[in-house]
Amino acid sequence: MRIFYVINSVEGGGAALPVPAVAKVLADQGAKVEILALTRRDGRALPPMTRQGLKVHVREGGEKDHAAALAWLDRMVVEHRPDLLWTSLTRATLLGQIVGLRRGVPVVSWQHSAYLKTANRLLLRATQGLSDLWIGDSHSVTALTASRLKVKPDRLTTWPLFAADEVAPQATPWRPGQTLRLGALGRLHTAKGYDVLIKALAQLRAEGFTPSTPFEVEIAGEGAQREHLQAMIHQAGLDNVLLSGFCDTPREFLAGLHLYLQPSRREGLCIAVHEAMQAGLPAVVSAVGEMPYSVVDGVTGRVVPPCDAEELAKTLKRLLLAPDKLERMGDASRTRVLERFGQARFAATGAEIFARLPVGRQTLEPAIASPAS
Numbered sequence: 001m002r003i004f005y006v007i008n009s010v011e012g013g014g015a016a017l018p019v020p021a022v023a024k025v026l027a028d029q030g031a032k033v034e035i036l037a038l039t040r041r042d043g044r045a046l047p048p049m050t051r052q053g054l055k056v057h058v059r060e061g062g063e064k065d066h067a068a069a070l071a072w073l074d075r076m077v078v079e080h081r082p083d084l085l086w087t088s089l090t091r092a093t094l095l096g097q098i099v100g101l102r103r104g105v106p107v108v109s110w111q112h113s114a115y116l117k118t119a120n121r122l123l124l125r126a127t128q129g130l131s132d133l134w135i136g137d138s139h140s141v142t143a144l145t146a147s148r149l150k151v152k153p154d155r156l157t158t159w160p161l162f163a164a165d166e167v168a169p170q171a172t173p174w175r176p177g178q179t180l181r182l183g184a185l186g187r188l189h190t191a192k193g194y195d196v197l198i199k200a201l202a203q204l205r206a207e208g209f210t211p212s213t214p215f216e217v218e219i220a221g222e223g224a225q226r227e228h229l230q231a232m233i234h235q236a237g238l239d240n241v242l243l244s245g246f247c248d249t250p251r252e253f254l255a256g257l258h259l260y261l262q263p264s265r266r267e268g269l270c271i272a273v274h275e276a277m278q279a280g281l282p283a284v285v286s287a288v289g290e291m292p293y294s295v296v297d298g299v300t301g302r303v304v305p306p307c308d309a310e311e312l313a314k315t316l317k318r319l320l321l322a323p324d325k326l327e328r329m330g331d332a333s334r335t336r337v338l339e340r341f342g343q344a345r346f347a348a349t350g351a352e353i354f355a356r357l358p359v360g361r362q363t364l365e366p367a368i369a370s371p372a373s
Contacts, residue, residue: 001031001359004082006073006092010037010058012044012246015088015112015137018161018271019045020052025350026086036076038069038092044246066095074099083359084108087131090120097130106358108133111145112161115191115266125149132358137161138269138290159353160290162274163346164338169255171279173327180215180323182316183257185250185272188223188243193263193286195225195232199309200263200316202236211320216240217261220247254279258326259319264288265306277337282329284315294340300333 003026007016016037023033035049035056041063049056059072069091077085077099087096088110100107109131116124128134128149134156136142142158145151174180186192201217217238219229222245233241247253250272254260260276260283267289274294276283283301285291295301302315319326 001084001357002080002082003031003033003084003086004036004077004080005033005086006036006038006088006096008037008089008091009039009041009063010035010043010046010049010056011041015110016045017048019088020048020054021163021346022159022161022350023049023054024052025347026354028347029351029354031354033086034080034082036073038073038095039063044248063091066091070095070098074102077103077105084357086110088112090116090124093131094123094127097127101130107131108135108357110135110137111141111149112137112268113141113266116148121148131155133157133353133356135159135353140290140293141268157353157356159349160341160346161269162271162337162341163343164274164278164341165343166338168275168278169251170334171255171257171281171330173330174258174323176213176324178213180213180259180320181257182215182217182259182261183253184217184219184221184261184263185247185253185276186221186262188219188221188225188229190225191264191266192221193265193306194219194229196265196286196307196309196312197261197263198229198232198236198238198241200313201238201241202232203309203313204317205236205238209317209320213320213323214240215320216242218242218244218253218257220244220250220253222246250275251279254281257281258323259284260301262286262291263304263306263312264291267291274337274341277333280330280334282319282326282333284312284319294337295333296336300329300336 026033037058040058073095085096085100085105085107087093093109096107128151134151136145136158254276260281262273262285264286269290273283283295285295286306287303288306292303297303304311304315
């Protein structure tokens, strides 16, 4: 079986980074997988794909030239005759559905996000019947897909998009006399809620909170909110908060922390928080997406309401006053993520989905012209 895995871009983070793991499972089932990216963006997800030996086609174009992207995708399908289109995120899914319908190629579509813009939600609901199978990257996203896109259970399944690695670098527990290191990992976007985190830290500073254990906060990531967040940090006088930019060694970054923070406004699975748990870190997360189901409040970390800087400040204060409790929570965190998201389970789920793939109805003829011709 030849699968074209169609993604929006090869930007670092988000839905592109797990592509090699998914492709490996499909390849282990006998599929030949090629990646088609509708645009490049920062290209940081490309090296992990090429290191795995994946063939990647990146279109020279932008994010708004939909007609040109559609023509390119259609031309690739006509020329290479895949058996299946596997799409990820809204743009890739909508264009893949059009090409799949036109060329008689079955379509399988991921849903990753707990949030969809109104226009995208309406479009996907109208076209959801053009995808033969829908896959939620977490149980929470699968439930949202059923409710907002009206996908019926017989065309909907779940493949949690994280395969825990038992040999990933482990965080060294905090010991008395050390500076407590808190951190977050992800793009600087409003969805991640870093402004809420900075407001919470500013509130603690304004209250005169000075724990006996010094602490610092590092946010590793890049994005459009950098200037805004940096201004907030400067205005609040938070000299212990650092925006360190894009991190190309996320596992090592996480292993250098004592506590992980994910104050997001919206998430699907949220791979970063699961990687943090894999590293043996307790996590403070907002109650969105899959996170409140993965992080057990008081056992593996703390769960706070989204967009609530005051409650986040209270939670941080309690943890900063009792850093000796973090090691036990971190151990429980690692145990939980390995049990729920082990690699054997990830591969077994992928194999079950592979067995359901809709193939054998392709009607493509080489002589059919693409829209560009």
